[in-house]
Amino acid sequence: MDEKIALLGKYNLWNSNPLDWGYKRSEYTDKITDYVGNRLIKVLVGQRRSGKSYILRQVAKQLVDNGVKPENTLFINREFTDLDFLKTYKDLDELIKLYKKELTPSGKVYIFIDEIQIIEGWEKVVNSYSQDFSESYELFISGSNSKMLSGELATLLSGRYVCFDVFPFSYSEYVGITEQAKGRQSYQEYMNSGGLPELFMLQKPELKRNYISAIKDTVLLRDIIQRHSVRDPKLLEDVFIYLVNNASNLISITNIVKYFKGQGRKTSYDAISTYIGYIEDTFLVHRCDRYDIKGKDTLSGNAKFYINDLSYKNYLYPGYGYGFGYLVENLVYLELRRAEFDVYVGALRNKEVDFVAKKADRIIYLQSTYMLSDETTVEREYSSLETIDDHFEKVVVSLDELTMPLRNGIRHIQAWNLKDIL
Secondary structure, eight states: OOHHHHHHHTTSSTTOOOOOOOSOOHHHHHHHHTTTTSSOEEEEEOOTTSSHHHHHHHHHHHHHHTTOOGGGEEEEETTSGGGTTOOBHHHHHHHHHHHHHHHOOOSOEEEEEESGGGSBTHHHHHHHHHTOSSSOEEEEEEESOGGGGSTHHHHHTTTSEEEEEOOSOOHHHHHHHHTOOSSHHHHHHHHTSOOOGGGGGOOSHHHHHHHHHHHHHHIIIIIIIHHHTOSOHHHHHHHHHHHHHTTTSEEOHHHHHHHHHHTTOOOOHHHHHHHHHHHHHTTSEEEEEEEETTTTEEEEEEEEEEESOTHIIIIISTTSOOOHHHHHHHHHHHHHHHTTOEEEEEEETTEEEEEEEEETTEEEEEEEOSOOOSHHHHHHHHHHHHTOOSOSEEEEEEOOSSOOOOBTTEEEEEGGGGGGGO
16 A cells, blocks of 8 residues: 555544544534535634544544445545645645545545645645546535635635534533533633633643643744744734733724833734734634624724633633633623624614624624622613614623523523523
8 A cells, every 4th residue: 555545544434443533513513414415615614723623533434424435535634744745736636646546435535634724725626626527526624714715715616615613612512521510610610711622631720721822832833923924923922912811802903002012012003903813814813893783884993802712811811800701701702603693792872782693684682791790780781782772682691590580672691501592
């Protein structure tokens, strides 16, 4: 057998290898397999180490369990050092042809390529194989940069792919892994830790801290600094730290520039804006624009940023002041995104609504808080929603054990039950 194919054999299902399948992420695998059986390219995008590789492997295993021959699946993870020879689309094309020659699969071939953006010109191979009507292929790819399907590439693959945003483990997945009951205690534990999959294999806080730090360093170095030839790596990291420690707050680039200049750092509006864009592209943080509820349009200027996983806050920068309410708000944002809502910060006259969540014809207005501990807090959270004079859903989310009664059509939901209504 060819040496390259022998290397691939370690990571594929051909020889009944004892592979690590990880925790079954049915919410993703079920959505993806719903699209199996056509030429649409299945694209998974999300932050490094958020579980995309496991999901691809689980989909491949599900296909084999349902009757696809193991040799008709090809799994390529470009992050493995064994595959460092895969540098360009020509290398990828040669490897696929070599696989077909060595294993001689009969019928449709299912090709899985993980972290495909590392391969230069990868879109040429993906486009070619997905549209090859002389033979039957179905492609599943993943990447860690939000721009991988933008610009010319989106035009090239227009209408021929379906995209799935992959996030770290949700709260419901967390209680599934840890075998805990849903409730305030387990939700607080989840909120004070994080959902990156490999965290669950590490027991000591110091090991978790080192792991999260390594992910952060890898993303900043490999996906941003090296890719974009960043001139000021220290400023890039400090911008990330600033976004983490100001998550759930309205932020303007002008104020960030003033903050750094106040520290004696020379920078500019364009530099900060560019660095924030790079960080967003890697899914470390998410921008949440403001939305004029009355005018029904997005607003430029200030925006909020939410961390893709609270582990960055909890393990890397825990010393900064950060109320529990902001942590809850961050998790509510992520839960809405997992449920495939478009999410905005609501603006109405002189009031702010934490979230305007839109999906098709459905709109939900949400307020989130740690606890509805007193009448002042209750009034603050409910009054913003009561100001909205339409008839879409209105919800207050908190960590209170008792459910508040319906008030002017506004429901109260415990954070650990939010998924049930989305």
